[in-house]
Amino acid sequence: MMGTWPSRLVFACFGLFLAAPLAVVAGVAVNEKKSLTFPPEGFSLSWFGEIFANPEWFSALLASVGVAASASVLAVLIALPIAWFLWRWHAPFARIVQVLGLAPFILPPVITALGFLAFWSELGLYGEPWTVVISHGIFFVTLPLVTLTLGFDAIDGALVEAAATMGADEKTVLRTIVFPLIRPYIVSGLAFAFVLSLNEYIVAYMVVGFTVETLPIKIFNALRYGYTPTMAAVSILFVAVAAAVFGLIARFGDLPRLMGAWSPRDE
Template identity: 35%
Template sequence: MSKSRIFLWVASVFVGLWLVAPTLVVIPMSFNEQRSLAFPPKGFSLRWYENFFASSQWLGGLLNSVQIAILTAIIATVIGTLAAYGLSKVSGIREAFGRNFLILPMLIPSVIFGVGLYGLFLRIGLVGTLPGFLLAHTVLAVPYVVVTVGSTLAAYDVQLERAAWICGASKPRAFMTVTVPALLPGILSGAFFAFITSFDEVVVSTFISSPYLQTLPVRMFSGLQREVDPTIAAAATLIMITTTAAALGSILSQQLRRNRR
């Protein structure tokens, strides 16, 4: 093995450990016996997980986050897939303008977007409502679907769809039976990114939340302002478990699809 390859492996391991280090600290703190975020933890206790699931605010925040993230993933995946497919049918300035417009929410700072959204939602009565959260999170998630599905479309052979038309299939039927299965890896990846974007979102959600509807990240941020106890570490651990499970599910589904081929 060459020195450059060894250096690359060492650098990759170092970066990986640096990224994983916060997780290795947060998870042990969630099992701490003490009423403070101390590391290394002293003793072992499940009291903070019991506190999490016994609290209507913590558990309600988790259920709200999961519900909003699932609905956002579904809506954003449908809209983003159709948008990417439509952009693939045009070229030139129309395609460039459309794609740049759709990915604009990725470029706008979250604080600016949240302030503007709060002012708009306050006027139309969507602050602290489920439709408001779905609308805001969908806008943030659609760009990821457009990018992933657009990348898959770049390698898609349009002759397959045209062959289906020649064989008598209507355009909607050809799209659903030929194009969508071919784009499924990109669609599943886009759905995963949309779910994670919604589930982890805290800045915009803070502006549009209310005491009656809060997501888990907003609840954690509010808890940090009032009191700090290991329940927050337990909540962070559950978020990591949920996002990791979603990632593994996406990878497993794509691997099963490749094996079927």
């Protein structure tokens, strides 16, 4: 195995590469004046306050959180029955549904975005604010589908059999055994879909770009008219939200396993 200091050096270099752009953005976000300078001149957190005080930024924040919250719930509602069905029954045709659920995430996002644009325009619903919730819910179904499939795979079959032997019917098994074991995977699937929906640009832009301003759309629009420190503050807020959510998943769940470090079949 490699000695510790060369690998520490490698980690330090990659850490620097990943953190450098964010560090500069954090720096410009605390500038006292409305200028793009680094290192920052003076120190002020007022640009973070601006996200909540400025009605334009605040309504974009509310729109983003609202879309992400409802879309992630919808994604889980679609993914949960698929994952459960594949675990409960031997049904090859259900694999097709699973592949459909995985497809949006593997294809370049612009394709899904254009499909939705064509679809909602044909229905005459183009620009309706709620269409982005369905679009994101479908687009991000992959994430809860992956976490939930892992979760069902991890259920010890002996537990279910024991419950059935002792007379529990299917509903009781679901309520007392399956659901408690699956709950952490539901939560992480929700969290993944929430964070990614919060950050998503192209689907939201193509579907409701001219009627609803989510935060990524707002940042992009603001960039066209030049720089304002609020966009730096929003960016840092998003990094913080993502780090907090994934940190919580790691704290209460098994992140290496969710990322595929080992599967129960390998045991």
